[in-house]
Amino acid sequence: VAGSTAMLFFTYFHPHGRVLWLPFKWNALFIAINSYRIIKVNVAEWRANQLSEEMLKFWNDNLNGVDRKDFAKLVRLATTETFEEGEIVVEQDEANRYIRLILDGDIMAQRDNQPTYMLQKGNFVSESGLHAGLLLNGKVEACCSMVANTTVRTLRWDRSELMQLLSREKELMGSIRAALSFDIVRKLKGQRAMLSEGRISDASHWTLKRKEQNDARYDAILHNLLRHRDSMVQWKDELRNYRQIHRIDDEHHRVALKRFGWTPEEFEGLKFEGHEQDEEDEDVKHDLKWWVKDVLMRVVG
Numbered sequence: 335v336a337g338s339t340a341m342l343f344f345t346y347f348h349p350h351g352r353v354l355w356l357p358f359k360w361n362a363l364f365i366a367i368n369s370y371r372i373i374k375v376n377v378a379e380w381r382a383n384q385l386s387e388e389m390l391k392f393w394n395d396n397l398n399g400v401d402r403k404d405f406a407k408l409v410r411l412a413t414t415e416t417f418e419e420g421e422i423v424v425e426q427d428e429a430n431r432y433i434r435l436i437l438d439g440d441i442m443a444q445r446d447n448q449p450t451y452m453l454q455k456g457n458f459v460s461e462s463g464l465h466a467g468l469l470l471n472g473k474v475e476a477c478c479s480m481v482a483n484t485t486v487r488t489l490r491w492d493r494s495e496l497m498q499l500l501s502r503e504k505e506l507m508g509s510i511r512a513a514l515s516f517d518i519v520r521k522l523k524g525q526r527a528m529l530s531e532g533r534i535s536d537a538s539h540w541t542l543k544r545k546e547q548n549d550a551r552y553d554a555i556l557h558n559l560l561r562h563r564d565s566m567v568q569w570k571d572e573l574r575n576y577r578q579i580h581r582i583d584d585e586h587h588r589v590a591l592k593r594f595g596w597t598p599e600e601f602e603g604l605k606f607e608g609h610e611q612d613e614e615d616e617d618v619k620h621d622l623k624w625w626v627k628d629v630l631m632r633v634v635g
Contacts, residue, residue, distance in 0.1 A: 338364045382406040392437060396456035399516075400509040407506070411499060412489035417441075423480040423488075424460060429473035432490050434459040439486030445478045445543040445550075449533075451525045452483070458517050459488070463555045465514035466576040468569050469497040470558045477550035552582045553590045560594050563606055570604075 338361045345354040345361065382403045385393070393405045400408075414437070417423055423441055424430050441453040453459060462474045471494045500507040525544070534540045559566040559573060577587065588598055599605075 338368070378403040378406070381410065385409065392456075397513055399512055400506065404503065404506040404509065407499065407503070408491075409489065411495060412491050415488055415490050417482040417486045417488070419482055419484050421482045423482060423486070424476045424478075426476055426479040428476045430460055430476045431473045431493050433461055433464070433493055433496055434488040434490050437487040437489060440483040441486055442481050442483045443478045443547075444481060445547040447479075448540060448543040449528070450478060450540065450544050450547055451521055452528065453480070453521070454524070456517075457520065458514060461514055461517075462493075462551070462558075463572070463576050465511055465518060466579055467511065467572040468555060468559075468576060469501055469565075470555065470569075471497055471562060471565060472558065474558050475550075475554040477547050477554055548580055549582075549586060552576070552580065552586070553593070556587075556590050557594055560596060560601075567604060 342358060342361045342365065345358040348354050382405070385402075385406055389405075389409055390402075393400070393402060397405055412435075415434075417439075423434070424432075426445065436453055436455050436457050436459065438455055441457075441459065443450045443453065458464075459480055460474070460476065462468070462470055464470075474493070500510060528534055529537065529540070555573070555576065559569060576582070591598060591601055
């Protein structure tokens with residue numbers, strides 16, 4: 335910036351006595367662009383420094399793989415909410431448009447009233463394939479009920495708003511995917527702990543409900559993609575990756591497609607004719623406040 339400013343004066347007060355307007359304009363443009371970037375970096379650092387001691391400790395203990403400035407962006411975008419013991423956070427089969435992160439307390443996941451696993455401080459709730467790179471917009475049917483086991487506080491994101499941020503911030507997207515992979519490992523360890531500690535009275539029934547929950551989660555993800563043409567085209571490979579991670583075989587995939595009125599051939603060929611699309615429904619329509627917020631996040635972070 336300093337160098338461009340010096341050149342600005344040189345081109346204006348040129349020794350030959352004539353203003354060199356072309357280089358003058360280019361230097362003015364470079365000054366504006368670099369000043370904007372400097373201001374954006376400083377604003378991001380300032381906002382990171384405004385995080386409360388509680389949030390900084392939570393970040394350090396649970397999400398230190400995410401840059402502190404990026405974590406501040408996540409906190410700014412989120413809403414903090416509280417649930418009392420026994421309160422339902424998400425109802426099974428409910429169309430849920432939120433992703434949550436537990437700040438305090440425990441949440442029990444239940445499939446048909448059968449506890450399947452416990453979520454604790456630092457766990458994500460209803461991420462719906464984000465660890466596999468699926469950036470789903472709008473609502474996704476819940477594969478199980480989430481019930482507060484204690485008083486619980488969470489950060490809550492609108493799924494579409496969070497996906498907008500992650501699609502712009504590639505480094506943050508990579509960090510979040512890494513954090514979610516670790517999050518899944520923690521959840522699996524928690525499931526094994528429930529079994530080894532004798533908190534599961536009928537292991538066969540528990541295993542059955544876990545399988546149903548896994549299948550229902552895939553069905554919900556697939557249904558979301560089928561309803562949103564752009565998402566289906568963009569995230570088809572990520573869906574295949576999700577199937578490999580969670581062992582969703584071709585037969586289950588075929589049955590799920592049939593339930594939603596699709597054939598495997600239509601899905602593979604991306605043939606949308608005759609299928610209802612929801613691009614214009616409330617999942618993707620946003621009011622003026624949403625767009626203003628989105629523009630501010632893009633411009634100043």
